């Protein structure tokens with residue numbers, strides 16, 4: 664019987680990277696990120712969190728991707744952020760602080776409420792000016808001194824500071840300049856992690872060469888900046904996943920195993936509640952851009968089954984195998 668979380672992580676990494684939509688980019692993104700650490704990524708992330716984040720310490724979780732033409736929050740990332748916040752509080756008694764664009768706070772708060780998470784703090788970030796974002800970053804870091812920062816499907820800027828969708832559209836005005844806080848936190852010694860699925864999210868700077876080689880619009884976008892969608896920011900550990908929410912769920916599963924608390928991974932019923940809530944308050948599928956019960960073009964039932972597959976890693980014998 665395996666007794667190392669990295670063995671569990673091998674299976675979970677494979678699961679969270681399954682390319683059901685055949686988008687054609689996740690396997691090389693995963694390989695590139697994995698080659699930087701030479702270990703499974705979900706379990707490495709879980710270990711990094713469990714070993715560093717002590718009770719009552721703050722973990723900043725940031726998400727937020729808003730799509731044109733109206734700047735509406737998508738369903739990917741936001742569910743992972745909410746469930747991971749609950750997981751870290753449950754597993755480690757940590758204090759999660761969630762950062763998202765001001766206009767997306769209502770969606771995130773509704774999702775947290777659907778999970779019964781009433782104590783998690785949600786802070787709305789300004790989107791207009793870089794200077795404003797920098798000031799806010801300074802304030803937040805001074806006030807909360809986070810031990811860890813985790814970005815999940817967080818819109819990341821290119822080398823000119825412009826933000827783009829996977830289709831190469833410019834969405835700079837919809838997004839907070841989150842790099843100000845990620846870079847500053849990293850310099851202060853905060854452990855930084857990022858989950859992404861497309862190459863235009865925070866953290867993808869770790870594997871920028873591969874992103875530029877394989878992701879459409881990576882080097883040439885459709886906006887006047889002409890500099891491409893590839894994100895430039897770097898983090899301590901990047902975890903690519905076929906769908907960013909899945910990456911968060913995979914990490915939750917490894918933390919559940921490490922802490923012997925299966926409840927750290929939410930149930931498929933909770934997943935259903937979260938997605939229904941997100942849709943009820945106006946979020947859209949990032950791929951279809953419709954207000955429908957799906958994430959990245961994959962219908963709700965698949966996500967519910969996905970949670971059940973992850974739960975299968977946490978059966979009794981597997982949990983007890985640790986001891």
Ligand SMILES: [Zn+2]
Pocket residue numbers: 825827833884885886887888889890891
């Ligand atoms: Zn551009």
